[in-house]
């Protein structure tokens with residue numbers, strides 16, 4: 001390690017959270033009808049927290065988030081790359097800087113996508129979910145997570161088995177609450193009915209929703225969540241970076257399009273840039289950045305408990321925090337007209 005790197009490492013290792021962290025404007029919302037409050041903005045560790053990424057940058061981002069009232073950190077068994085390494089890195093940050101703050105943090109993880117070889121490292125079986133959570137807890141150095149999610153529906157496992165496994169996990173003390181993810185309205189209904197009978201603290205469905213992707217509006221999930229009393233926690237609220245200025249002047253080498261597998265260059269169409277220019281004008285009139293407008297729009301409906309942003313720098317996190325979920329009807333109509341434009 002050279003001198004500058006060593007200095008930064010030592011400074012960060014000794015850094016402590018900002019005592020003013022709850023005075024920085026973050027609002028908290030109850031997850032459905034539960035007693036648990038989440039910050040309107042949560043931080044997700046899907047990208048930029050893997051073994052290939054810069055550790056001091058990760059630590060800096062966790063501090064920046066926590067210092068601004070972001071108490072919810074979202075992980076999954078397979079986040080990396082390498083799969084599992086985001087949990088390892090986050091566990092190290094917790095141990096070195098946040099062990100005294102565990103009770104001020106919400107930490108979630110998930111299992112449901114392929115994680116290890118053989119028939120027990122994928123899907124929704126009790127065998128997979130229980131073993132995967134044990135692995136996640138070891139990687140993060142934790143006794144329990146606050147929320148454990150089934151990451152995606154598994155058509156090959158009876159939903160009763162998955163729900164009974166989630167309930168058993170809560171009863172074992174390894175998770176305080178459970179959630180589901182990527183379940184549509186019908187799938188969420190099947191799970192809710194079983195989990196309700198079990199009196200299992202099921203509080204959230206984690207789904208993709210943003211100005212460019214309205215799938216959750218189409219099958220009645222929002223209405224069902226409201227009626228059943230669970231919240232929606234929204235991932236990729238910035239469409240993986242498309243709803244920001246990230247690609248305004250070309251494709252940066254350190255961007256998700258260049259570094260990752262999940263966002264492709266062909267998403268950058270002239271229509272997209274036309275929409276972004278028009279949305280930016282509305283954002284400016286509301287004294288917000290484009291990403292702040294996009295996040296506020298998702299949060300305009302209180303069935304949405306939190307938006308989980310990703311980031312590759314602390315500056316990005318700071319650019320996303322001025323949430324104002326109230327919109328005039330004129331603003332909503334203008335946004336709708338822009339998004340429906342070809």
Ligand SMILES: NC(=O)c1ccc[n+]([C@@H]2O[C@H](COP(=O)([O-])OP(=O)(O)OC[C@H]3O[C@@H](n4cnc5c(N)ncnc54)[C@H](OP(=O)(O)O)[C@@H]3O)[C@@H](O)[C@H]2O)c1
Pocket residue numbers: 043044045046047048074075151181182206207234235236237238239240241242244245246254255256257291308309310311312313315316317319320
């Ligand atoms: N349950 C699921 O199946 C599922 C699926 C996907 C995600 N998730 C969760 O949701 C979290 C968020 O997803 P996401 O990362 O796709 O969210 P996102 O907030 O839509 O996109 C994050 C990316 O947008 C860019 N960005 C963010 N703020 C910016 C700003 N102010 N200016 C310029 N660029 C900005 C960054 O891209 P660059 O990296 O290019 O800088 C950042 O990595 C994940 O970490 C994960 O926890 C869950």
